[in-house]
Amino acid sequence: MARRLPFGLRLPGRQPQDRDDAQEAAPEPEAQTEAQTEAQPSSAPRSPSGRIREISRPTAAPSPFVAPSDPEPDPLDLPDDELELDELAAPQAPPPVVPIAARFSTAAAALAFAGQLDGPATYGRTREPDAWWVRVSAPLAVSREQVAALRGRTFVEVDGAPVPDRGWGDLPPDPALRVADTAAPAEVGLYTLVRTAGMRRADLPVPEELVVLVPRQEIQRWVARALDLRLTVRWRATTVEPLFAEGVAPDAGIRFELRIGAPTGGLPPSLITALDQAPDTLVCRPVGERLLVQHPLASPLPDPLLAQLAEADRADGRWLLAAPEYGCARLRRAGRFADAAALVTLDDLPMVDLEPGPADDTPDDERPPTARLAVVSSHARGVDVAAVLLDDDELRVLPALLEGRPLAEAALLVRGRDKHLLLPPDTGDRHLLLAPGGLLERLPVGEALECIGPGLLYVPLGQCLQPALPPAGRATLFPPDPGRARVLWYGAVLVFTLDSPRPEPVWTLWAGPLPPVDEQVPRDVTAVLAEVERSVTPPPAPPRRIRQVDAQQRPVVRDPARTWWDDAFDLERAGELAAAARLHEQHGQLLRAAHLYERAFGQGER
Amino acid sequence: MSDVHLLERAADCYRQLGMTDAAARCYRDAGIHRLAGDLFVEMGRFAEAAAEFAHREPDRAAWLLAHHADDAAGARAMLPEPSPSDESQQLRARLVRARCAIAEGAPDTAVLPDLEAARAALARPAFRDPFLEPWAVGLAEAAGREDQVALVYAAAVRGNRYGAAQRWADWMRATLGAELPPIEPPPAVS
Numbered sequence: 052m053a054r055r056l057p058f059g060l061r062l063p064g065r066q067p068q069d070r071d072d073a074q075e076a077a078p079e080p081e082a083q084t085e086a087q088t089e090a091q092p093s094s095a096p097r098s099p100s101g102r103i104r105e106i107s108r109p110t111a112a113p114s115p116f117v118a119p120s121d122p123e124p125d126p127l128d129l130p131d132d133e134l135e136l137d138e139l140a141a142p143q144a145p146p147p148v149v150p151i152a153a154r155f156s157t158a159a160a161a162l163a164f165a166g167q168l169d170g171p172a173t174y175g176r177t178r179e180p181d182a183w184w185v186r187v188s189a190p191l192a193v194s195r196e197q198v199a200a201l202r203g204r205t206f207v208e209v210d211g212a213p214v215p216d217r218g219w220g221d222l223p224p225d226p227a228l229r230v231a232d233t234a235a236p237a238e239v240g241l242y243t244l245v246r247t248a249g250m251r252r253a254d255l256p257v258p259e260e261l262v263v264l265v266p267r268q269e270i271q272r273w274v275a276r277a278l279d280l281r282l283t284v285r286w287r288a289t290t291v292e293p294l295f296a297e298g299v300a301p302d303a304g305i306r307f308e309l310r311i312g313a314p315t316g317g318l319p320p321s322l323i324t325a326l327d328q329a330p331d332t333l334v335c336r337p338v339g340e341r342l343l344v345q346h347p348l349a350s351p352l353p354d355p356l357l358a359q360l361a362e363a364d365r366a367d368g369r370w371l372l373a374a375p376e377y378g379c380a381r382l383r384r385a386g387r388f389a390d391a392a393a394l395v396t397l398d399d400l401p402m403v404d405l406e407p408g409p410a411d412d413t414p415d416d417e418r419p420p421t422a423r424l425a426v427v428s429s430h431a432r433g434v435d436v437a438a439v440l441l442d443d444d445e446l447r448v449l450p451a452l453l454e455g456r457p458l459a460e461a462a463l464l465v466r467g468r469d470k471h472l473l474l475p476p477d478t479g480d481r482h483l484l485l486a487p488g489g490l491l492e493r494l495p496v497g498e499a500l501e502c503i504g505p506g507l508l509y510v511p512l513g514q515c516l517q518p519a520l521p522p523a524g525r526a527t528l529f530p531p532d533p534g535r536a537r538v539l540w541y542g543a544v545l546v547f548t549l550d551s552p553r554p555e556p557v558w559t560l561w562a563g564p565l566p567p568v569d570e571q572v573p574r575d576v577t578a579v580l581a582e583v584e585r586s587v588t589p590p591p592a593p594p595r596r597i598r599q600v601d602a603q604q605r606p607v608v609r610d611p612a613r614t615w616w617d618d619a620f621d622l623e624r625a626g627e628l629a630a631a632a633r634l635h636e637q638h639g640q641l642l643r644a645a646h647l648y649e650r651a652f653g654q655g656e657r
Numbered sequence: 658m659s660d661v662h663l664l665e666r667a668a669d670c671y672r673q674l675g676m677t678d679a680a681a682r683c684y685r686d687a688g689i690h691r692l693a694g695d696l697f698v699e700m701g702r703f704a705e706a707a708a709e710f711a712h713r714e715p716d717r718a719a720w721l722l723a724h725h726a727d728d729a730a731g732a733r734a735m736l737p738e739p740s741p742s743d744e745s746q747q748l749r750a751r752l753v754r755a756r757c758a759i760a761e762g763a764p765d766t767a768v769l770p771d772l773e774a775a776r777a778a779l780a781r782p783a784f785r786d787p788f789l790e791p792w793a794v795g796l797a798e799a800a801g802r803e804d805q806v807a808l809v810y811a812a813a814v815r816g817n818r819y820g821a822a823q824r825w826a827d828w829m830r831a832t833l834g835a836e837l838p839p840i841e842p843p844p845a846v847s
Binding site for chain 2: 629632636641642644645646648649651652
């Protein structure tokens with residue numbers, strides 16, 4: 052009895068021992084192929100090259116697979132090359148096309164076979180045994196080799212039922228050899244095969260253009276780096292939804308799509324490696340119009356067929372096939388591609404008039420500077436944080452960060468007094484958080500600063516001056532001033548006053564004023580005190596001439612609220628770093644002392 | 658306070674804090690190579706330690722390269738020609754060369770004459786060289802001759818070197834898992 056299966060496979064009913072035989076004898080056709088081939092007479096070749104060789108020998112018997120050609124020239128009269136060209140150009144009958152059903156144990160193998168096919172194919176799956184089927188009409192001799200190379204098994208449909216291929220020749224096997232399978236293959240789409248097969252890491256060449264999906268906080272960094280490498284970058288926003296979710300309203304996320312290309316040469320591998328290692332960043336190569344594949348991954352299905360599959364998807368958007376760490380997604384564009392150079396400011400070129408004449412009445416403060424001192428990126432390994440520049444929002448979170456920590460005892464806050472005139476108008480107030488001897492801690496907020504001296508002269512950590520200035524040059528341009536801390540910021544020098552008002556301890560941010568003090572004294576004590584005061588108070592003295600006392604001769608009254616931290620900070624501001632270091636060392640602040648000693652050495656203090 | 662002294666103070670602070678790396682950097686920048694080298698040895702960074710000792714104690718640097726940094730060629734290049742009148746220098750150079758030979762695959766018997774000379778020197782109380790005993794022990798261990806290690810310690814005990822018996826006992830316990838029998842103190846010098 053026979054069963055009708057999907058996509059036309061017709062499997063006959065059979066006994067259990069038949070199935071066992073069929074499964075165990077899976078490699079049998081190949082073995083049979085070799086045995087039969089060896090048993091064939093030499094006049095039955097199995098490859099086109101064999102045919103050419105046989106034809107070139109006039110004594111050999113004619114092959115039954117080769118159409119006779121007449122008149123046959125005498126090969127002995129022709130040069131060898133002419134002979135071969137002539138024979139190759141001779142018309143040959145195309146091999147017969149037969150309906151083939153190929154069975155594979157993995158979806159990847161089925162996809163690899165599908166990638167070799169020229170014509171349309173249908174796909175199926177059986178659970179018992181777990182196998183993937185590809186059904187196609189193709190020449191048997193070639194398909195048999197392809198299937199065997201992928202460790203699959205070839206069947207030929209004879210009268211609608213699959214019959215194991217006998218292993219040689221172009222002809223279908225004997226229908227009497229048909230076997231039945233236990234379960235009917237359920238028809239599946241190529242989409243399912245692609246999804247099941249997954250991706251593999253491939254050794255691909257560096258493509259000429261890459262698509263990078265980045266979150267918003269990373270976009271400027273990567274655009275700047277790509278522009279530094281003289282690459283072209285375009286950007287746009289893209290919504291990202293799960294690819295395989297069906298019938299579920301996906302929660303779309305937003306990513307930015309960077310198209311990075313190399314106008315000359317290829318993309319630098321170092322950039323690709325850095326992008327690959329960045330968190331939440333995905334490097335893809337475009338395959339066709341509607342498909343992105345993570346670089347350097349690949350599907351077993353060749354890229355052109357994969358692109359066709361994506362283009363056949365009726366839903367809009369593009370496919371993104373990526374490793375499980377990121378996930379496959381459907382991308383829908385949410386903006387237009389634009390040149391990404393506008394995202395970062397590398398070198399602002401001023402607009403100047405062509406050969407300004409004597410009538411140029413541009414005010415001096417509007418003239419573009421011819422040269423200016425700038426801060427640029429530099430190597431900053433092993434440098435400690437001396438201070439932090441904070442804006443208003445970051446200042447608000449400072450109590451949560453510092454309350455209860457030892458740094459709260461030493462840290463001082465210098466508030467910015469006004470909107471900055473030199474910074475962009477949306478820049479809020481800036482505040483400086485510093486400590487005697489340096490903060491020496493990396494805070495999660497604010498811009499970390501490094502003290503380069505002389506005095507309290509800071510640059511952002513990881514930056515240096517361009518052009519580089521020696522200590523003497525810095526001392527000339529920025530004369531030491533104990534009353535000021537200066538920050539060389541991007542495009543401006545921020546000056547913070549340290550004398551009036553004095554920097555406030557940072558703990559005042561979260562420690563409010565004391566409640567009213569009410570001294571609880573017993574009533575009789577109050578009465579006794581009042582009596583004592585009345586009895587001992589002398590009569591008012593006549594007015595005396597006030598003696599002028601020189602201020603120098605007055606005894607110095609030390610502020611009781613003043614601590615050794617204030618003394619150390621004053622010494623540091625005055626540039627006496629070694630003395631400040633000794634004070635820190637005496638009070639057990641060894642790390643600050645060590646840093647101050649090193650700074651004193653660096654500034655050539657004696 | 659001189660510039661160098663500032664760095665030395667910084668290094669002292671770092672050492673008290675246990676920041677050996679920073680302390681070694683400061684000592685090196687201050688030109689105090691011996692202290693910097695000691696700290697690099699403490700951290701197991703022998704090549705950097707050798708670079709520090711190369712200024713004043715090239716034979717010590719050569720020993721570090723040969724015994725710890727597995728750089729026999731560098732050790733041979735760094736080893737100075739010993740002064741003929743300085744027995745200590747000559748013995749050190751012999752031990753370093755023997756250690757290089759072991760590193761280059763020489764048989765263990767090749768080091769026996771050098772170890773014998775070192776033992777003879779160690780047995781003399783008047784001979785003072787703090788590195789001779791540890792280097793001889795290191796050489797014998799590198800050659801795989803535990804018997805020679807014991808003989809070196811025995812010579813050091815005979816030479817009345819401070820703590821030699823304890824070092825011998827510690828080595829016995831750690832290497833052979835055996836206790837050293839009590840050693841009679843050497844006869845007092847009359």
